[in-house]
Amino acid sequence: SESIRLAVIGGDGIGPEVVAEGLKVLDAALAGTDVTVEKTDFALGAAHWLETGEVLDDATLERLRGFDAIVFGAVGAAPGDTRVPSGLIERDLLLKLRFSLDHYVNLRPSLLPAGVASPLAAPGEIDFVVVREGTEGPYAGNGGRLRAGTDAEIATEVSVNTAFGVRRVVRYAFEQAAARPRRKLTWIHKTNVLVHAGRLWQRVVEEVAADYPQVAVDYLHVDAATIFLVTDPSRFDVIVTDNLFGDIITDLAGAVAGGIGLAASGNINPDRTAPSMFEPVHGSAPDIAGQGIADPTAAILSVAIMLETLGQAEAGARVRAAVAADLATRGPARSGTVATGDAIAAQLAARAQ
Amino acid sequence: SESIRLAVIGGDGIGPEVVAEGLKVLDAALAGTDVTVEKTDFALGAAHWLETGEVLDDATLERLRGFDAIVFGAVGAAPGDTRVPSGLIERDLLLKLRFSLDHYVNLRPSLLPAGVASPLAAPGEIDFVVVREGTEGPYAGNGGRLRAGTDAEIATEVSVNTAFGVRRVVRYAFEQAAARPRRKLTWIHKTNVLVHAGRLWQRVVEEVAADYPQVAVDYLHVDAATIFLVTDPSRFDVIVTDNLFGDIITDLAGAVAGGIGLAASGNINPDRTAPSMFEPVHGSAPDIAGQGIADPTAAILSVAIMLETLGQAEAGARVRAAVAADLATRGPARSGTVATGDAIAAQLAARAQ
Numbered sequence: 190s191e192s193i194r195l196a197v198i199g200g201d202g203i204g205p206e207v208v209a210e211g212l213k214v215l216d217a218a219l220a221g222t223d224v225t226v227e228k229t230d231f232a233l234g235a236a237h238w239l240e241t242g243e244v245l246d247d248a249t250l251e252r253l254r255g256f257d258a259i260v261f262g263a264v265g266a267a268p269g270d271t272r273v274p275s276g277l278i279e280r281d282l283l284l285k286l287r288f289s290l291d292h293y294v295n296l297r298p299s300l301l302p303a304g305v306a307s308p309l310a311a312p313g314e315i316d317f318v319v320v321r322e323g324t325e326g327p328y329a330g331n332g333g334r335l336r337a338g339t340d341a342e343i344a345t346e347v348s349v350n351t352a353f354g355v356r357r358v359v360r361y362a363f364e365q366a367a368a369r370p371r372r373k374l375t376w377i378h379k380t381n382v383l384v385h386a387g388r389l390w391q392r393v394v395e396e397v398a399a400d401y402p403q404v405a406v407d408y409l410h411v412d413a414a415t416i417f418l419v420t421d422p423s424r425f426d427v428i429v430t431d432n433l434f435g436d437i438i439t440d441l442a443g444a445v446a447g448g449i450g451l452a453a454s455g456n457i458n459p460d461r462t463a464p465s466m467f468e469p470v471h472g473s474a475p476d477i478a479g480q481g482i483a484d485p486t487a488a489i490l491s492v493a494i495m496l497e498t499l500g501q502a503e504a505g506a507r508v509r510a511a512v513a514a515d516l517a518t519r520g521p522a523r524s525g526t527v528a529t530g531d532a533i534a535a536q537l538a539a540r541a542q
Numbered sequence: 543s544e545s546i547r548l549a550v551i552g553g554d555g556i557g558p559e560v561v562a563e564g565l566k567v568l569d570a571a572l573a574g575t576d577v578t579v580e581k582t583d584f585a586l587g588a589a590h591w592l593e594t595g596e597v598l599d600d601a602t603l604e605r606l607r608g609f610d611a612i613v614f615g616a617v618g619a620a621p622g623d624t625r626v627p628s629g630l631i632e633r634d635l636l637l638k639l640r641f642s643l644d645h646y647v648n649l650r651p652s653l654l655p656a657g658v659a660s661p662l663a664a665p666g667e668i669d670f671v672v673v674r675e676g677t678e679g680p681y682a683g684n685g686g687r688l689r690a691g692t693d694a695e696i697a698t699e700v701s702v703n704t705a706f707g708v709r710r711v712v713r714y715a716f717e718q719a720a721a722r723p724r725r726k727l728t729w730i731h732k733t734n735v736l737v738h739a740g741r742l743w744q745r746v747v748e749e750v751a752a753d754y755p756q757v758a759v760d761y762l763h764v765d766a767a768t769i770f771l772v773t774d775p776s777r778f779d780v781i782v783t784d785n786l787f788g789d790i791i792t793d794l795a796g797a798v799a800g801g802i803g804l805a806a807s808g809n810i811n812p813d814r815t816a817p818s819m820f821e822p823v824h825g826s827a828p829d830i831a832g833q834g835i836a837d838p839t840a841a842i843l844s845v846a847i848m849l850e851t852l853g854q855a856e857a858g859a860r861v862r863a864a865v866a867a868d869l870a871t872r873g874p875a876r877s878g879t880v881a882t883g884d885a886i887a888a889q890l891a892a893r894a895q
């Protein structure tokens with residue numbers, strides 16, 4: 190029998206609500222197997238910061254390293270909450286975890302499920318995965334302000350890109366593409382303007398591509414990519430891109446593929462030098478928190494990615510099948526967080542019999 | 543009688559084709575008025591560079607300063623054309639003009655015309671304008687590469703943002719918002735990650751907002767903005783954002799509002815210290831160049847923005863009305879560049895009688 194040691198960070202707003210359903214479904218997926226899950230809750234987020242003045246202290250970060258995986262909800266206080274500095278929790282908790290635990294792959298699949306409406310009139314078949322770089326680019330936090338607050342202020346943001354960092358994520362994306370039936374990889378950047386980073390990305394893509402002759406490679410500027418995401422999303426199979434472009438296009442991709450309430454992600458450390466972390470793409474949505482109406486599907490699908498990453502591919506597939514079955518019959522009427530978690534768990538129980 | 547001295551840069555690919563129709567419609571719009579147009583062609587672009595090795599020499603740039611306005615087509619060689627370094631013409635011609643002529647406002651209206659299909663199932667009323675900063679941000683060209691071509695390479699891109707630069711474009715956007723019926727301004731950034739530039743933008747928006755109490759202000763992260771652009775585009779009235787975010791969201795906005803073939807723009811120097819420049823948002827589309835099938839509507843609508851900017855608001859409105867009339871009756875069958883220009887010019891002629 191195997192045991193998964195799981196750290197749980199519900200976070201703020203709807204985070205804890207959707208994570209609870211993810212864990213419910215996780216239990217249902219593993220019922221009847223010899224895999225057990227040992228969960229440890231971490232009360233991190235805006236509320237924790239308001240109480241303690243700490244976002245994520247070193248000791249907690251070290252403890253988190255000891256787990257097999259982390260399930261993450263969402264963080265961020267309400268925009269109107271002036272007690273919490275804008276972006277503080279996002280940076281010092283979420284991004285700190287991604288960087289410290291070397292989550293260099295941010296894996297974000299987009300799949301428009303049967304029975305789910307897209308905002309597009311003719312979405313076609315949407316089934317692609319974005320491999321977003323997670324540990325460098327404009328997210329490095331470099332830059333600063335000079336003469337802040339004056340008419341002569343200058344503020345810089347430095348995007349940091351390394352051959353080391355680009356190569357490992359590009360290689361991961363080629364592996365993904367090689368394992369999929371269409372074997373197509375689109376890399377996205379803005380090489381005509383961001384020439385320095387663009388040339389590095391281009392060189393690395395070309396070098397890695399030589400090892401994958403079976404994968405067809407194409408390139409799109411990020412602006413053009415957003416057009417294709419709404420006019421022809423089925424052209425995409427695997428996308429690889431930098432941290433910021435990946436942030437932007439995965440929100441758009443989520444919206445197009447049935448809504449951000451379905452968009453799951455894995456912050457993955459493929460080298461397993463630290464635990465990977467699984468989270469819905471959506472935010473903490475303070476406006477609907479506490480009402481029990483948030484859609485937990487993205488959190489549940491993030492658990493499926495976790496199972497696959499932890500070598501429990503069958504259990505992951507069961508979760509996906511249960512979600513698909515639920516979505517096909519859900520209808521627009523149901524909107525309860527717990528009801529949705531229950532329905533998906535019930536799908537799993539029914540399949541187990 | 544008044545004369546407009548116009549510099550014409552057709553550029554590459556479909557650029558000259560669509561610009562020819564823009565000028566045809568310009569003539570039709572001014573026929574019967576006492577405004578004359580004196581056009582001077584500039585053969586700049588990839589072909590010019592291949593012939594001469596110059597993209598834009600100092601003398602030509604100085605000559606361009608003497609005109610009242612510039613009409614610009616599109617630049618950029620075919621992606622497969624290895625003779626032209628990727629992005630060279632875009633940077634050393636288009637961006638050099640925007641920066642040298644201090645086009646700090648890149649004005650990009652999005653309006654879904656009657657009779658035109660959107661890729662969205664339920665687009666609603668789309669009528670907003672993006673005020674994109676044009677002279678700083680990640681487009682500043684700062685950054686570089688260290689140990690290029692090695693495994694230890696590092697490449698940086700530096701986004702440069704100044705109080706001076708942000709304030710003038712934000713003020714312009716507030717002026718636009720104050721003059722529109724809905725009086726709403728949305729500023730878009732990624733303040734939770736790009737904190738340095740984000741704080742500068744936030745401070746400036748708050749300071750300028752104090753002068754416009756009648757304008758309702760809201761803020762969106764750029765990733766969330768892409769979601770709203772496909773789920774609820776009618777929420778937008780005036781958007782103000784930085785150079786790179788503006789690049790991305792205006793392509794998406796163009797796609798949503800009937801296609802990038804309709805998206806017009808003005809690179810505007812509101813202080814009139816140099817000529818403004820008017821161009822379609824689309825690129826040079828080498829794949830369809832020379833076939834006479836490119837849609838010239840974006841170039842024609844860019845001429846409308848030019849007329850408005852040059853104080854010929856009535857003529858600009860006539861062009862818009864002619865385009866709207868043509869779009870309402872065009873049907874999906876017509877796809878000829880010249881035929882579309884002719885039809886719109888004919889609409890203008892019919893109205894003049």
Ligand SMILES: CC(C)[C@H](C(=O)O)[C@@H](O)C(=O)O
Pocket residue numbers: 279280283284436470472734735765
């Ligand atoms: C909350 C924020 C820092 C985060 C990001 O920008 O990566 C979010 O938008 C995401 O996509 O996971």
Ligand SMILES: CC(C)[C@H](C(=O)O)[C@@H](O)C(=O)O
Pocket residue numbers: 381382412632633636637789823825
């Ligand atoms: C061609 C390119 C440099 C340009 C830009 O990025 O600004 C284009 O995409 C645009 O939007 O006008």
